[in-house]
Amino acid sequence: MYSLYARVNNGFAFMSSCLMAMLAAIALSSFLFTADPKGQLTIFNFKVYASADAKADSRFQEIGLARFNLTADLTPLFHWNTKQLFIYVTAEYNNSDGTHNEVTMWDRIVRRKEDALIDVVAPPKYPLRDMRYSFKKSSPVQFALKYNLMPYVGALTYGEAARTEPQPFPPKVGKL
């Protein structure tokens, strides 16, 4: 009953339940931080090119490229259970089939609070491509700046910091 084995076993069991309770408390505490920061997203130099696409067997595909001006103060999102922020700019539109499409155009990982004051001119990172190879008859496209808060322990949360007005696709300007 009072052997070394029993003592070690009890001690270990108590320690691990304490650890679990603490982790659960930390995970739950992050629901108390309800910061919802907003920023500015402007888009310029949005152009559509024709491009030979490796995926489509030498068929020409239209791709959209754009630069973004991002300003947002995301520092309120950094609390004690924030491991990192994943911020990304999305393009949302309906293509000629009338179905909804979302494409990431730019992303960045923010790991420190000092870096969360975002003021960048984002160059094109991922091209906008459609399954129909063309943006003809597509609905106007809307861009949004979103973030994913990744905790040290607990639930992942998502949010939106900025959104542009819908704007039509520009006509194709040339080959790339």
Add this chain to the structure above:
Amino acid sequence: MFAEELKTMQRLGWRHILLQVLNFASVMASGLMIWKGLGLLTNTESPIVVVLSGSMEPAFYRGDLLFLTNPPQQRYNIGDITVYKIPGADIPIVHRVLETHDVVPRKSKNKKAVVPNPEDQLVLTKGDNNPVDDIALYRGLKHLERKHVVGKVRGFLPYVGYITIAMNDFPQLKYALIGGLGLLALVQRE
């Protein structure tokens, strides 16, 4: 070393050993029940997975535990972190959704009138730590289909899964652990 344990086993007799075996079996069974019950609740074949690769660093490292759900009839969004399994590939992959494309079923004549089914959604994924998207991992597919997606990551617990990685890398550890647990269950007196 085991002389005393053997003596106590002889003293307690077969009944005791059988009871311990039964206890052990009930522990195993309840574990399996919890696992399958969680799977039913979250609609995914494996509600908890261990990260096996470093392609989502610095968010997820090897050995981190992820909790998944796979809500039916719901679209996946950009930024969701999915776990997917391509047929023929042996390990599931944890990567973030980069593109989503809704599609209408091919057979319908009046395309625009049909509301796309979330189950027909196509997605493209990329690991945060990888320079390019995952098309090369899809084994010929151009997009990931929803049926390949095991679930999306909802919760995160660091390091805990490392024991399974250690057991995979060093099988001796696995046998030692299982054997040790079995022996303990047999010789335990209370």
